[in-house]
Amino acid sequence: MLMQIEALLEHIEFLLIAGIVLVLAILALEHKDLVYAVFFFGIMASFVAGFFLLLEAPFVAGMQIAVYTGGISVLIIFGVLLLPIFHDTTRERFETIRKKRLGIVLSIFVIILSGSLVFLFTWPTEIPAVNVDLAQSLEGLAQWLWGNHGIYVQFIAIIILTSLIGSLAILKLEKAEHLNPESGVYGLATWDDDTSEKAKAGNKSEDTVPVIMAQDAEEEGT
Amino acid sequence: MIPLSWYLALAFMLIGLGAYGMMVKRNLIRIIISAEIMGNGVMIALVAFSLYLDTFTFTGQGLVILIISVAAAHTALAMVLMLMYHRRYQTIDLGVPVVQEEISDE
Numbered sequence: 001m002l003m004q005i006e007a008l009l010e011h012i013e014f015l016l017i018a019g020i021v022l023v024l025a026i027l028a029l030e031h032k033d034l035v036y037a038v039f040f041f042g043i044m045a046s047f048v049a050g051f052f053l054l055l056e057a058p059f060v061a062g063m064q065i066a067v068y069t070g071g072i073s074v075l076i077i078f079g080v081l082l083l084p085i086f087h088d089t090t091r092e093r094f095e096t097i098r099k100k101r102l103g104i105v106l107s108i109f110v111i112i113l114s115g116s117l118v119f120l121f122t123w124p125t126e127i128p129a130v131n132v133d134l135a136q137s138l139e140g141l142a143q144w145l146w147g148n149h150g151i152y153v154q155f156i157a158i159i160i161l162t163s164l165i166g167s168l169a170i171l172k173l174e175k176a177e178h179l180n181p182e183s184g185v186y187g188l189a190t191w192d193d194d195t196s197e198k199a200k201a202g203n204k205s206e207d208t209v210p211v212i213m214a215q216d217a218e219e220e221g222t
Numbered sequence: 223m224i225p226l227s228w229y230l231a232l233a234f235m236l237i238g239l240g241a242y243g244m245m246v247k248r249n250l251i252r253i254i255i256s257a258e259i260m261g262n263g264v265m266i267a268l269v270a271f272s273l274y275l276d277t278f279t280f281t282g283q284g285l286v287i288l289i290i291s292v293a294a295a296h297t298a299l300a301m302v303l304m305l306m307y308h309r310r311y312q313t314i315d316l317g318v319p320v321v322q323e324e325i326s327d328e
Contacts, residue, residue, distance in 0.1 A: 029243045055269045067290045072297045079301040103245035111238030123226040124274045144280035163295035167302040
């Protein structure tokens with residue numbers, strides 16, 4: 001009897017969380033105010049963590065809340081706040097209504113195709129009896145990550161570092177283009193560009209080098 | 223016990239919603255959010271598979287942890303690219319026709 005009640009409550013919990021997640025996902029896509037849409041996305045990510053708790057993955061649930069709700073949604077909100085205010089509202093424009101219909105038809109096709117995978121095949125209905133203890137799952141997960149698949153963690157670290165450096169480089173690249181947009185690699189003037197431009201203007205490059213060296217010597221002397 | 227097909231149905235619904243957002247929406251931030259929704263669906267499917275299959279391994283959970291890490295990185299990069307797009311074209315709406323800058327040197 002108690003087992004049946006527990007199973008019933010588990011089903012109710014799943015259906016409740018699934019409904020909330022789907023509604024929040026639709027709101028994140030359809031709400032007119034972009035800041036509210038990002039908030040709905042963050043709340044949706046929190047509820048997805050509930051599924052990970054149902055699936056006996058508490059560490060993944062904690063990481064989901066920390067990274068998605070606490071990191072990614074805040075990052076997107078900062079991105080929205082850096083934009084002018086008129087971007088807060090949705091301004092989807094389609095040249096013809098046919099393009100929008102084509103997008104909707106294609107997305108419905110994706111849903112039907114993926115839904116057919118669920119209903120055409122027979123999937124397990126219960127968790128196998130031999131299973132991992134929930135209290136030991138973190139230790140096993142750490143063993144999986146660092147013991148057997150440590151190289152993947154290293155690769156992920158390199159990917160994150162590369163994206164961080166790439167993001168900074170892209171922002172600096174734009175700034176450098178504004179500073180000196182016409183010469184040099186990445187908008188930065190180099191010694192060769194300086195001498196070649198002067199040579200094009202009629203000055204001999206051989207003469208420019210001693211002049212600059214003489215100026216440097218004078219500055220050091222003073 | 224909740225059947226695996228329920229989790230998969232939910233995961234595929236999220237993937238379909240994300241695909242809808244990526245194909246129909248033209249706002250760059252909404253496209254990024256759509257990609258994240260699709261990622262959430264994939265993560266639910268991976269963790270459910272790892273728990274319900276006969277031989278339990280931590281492959282699903284480990285992959286999800288790696289996916290979450292990469293998702294944070296690619297979202298940061300996507301936001302930077304979005305800001306760059308806005309600086310250059312003064313819009314983040316892909317539906318607005320963008321006038322190419324004429325190259326004055328040529």
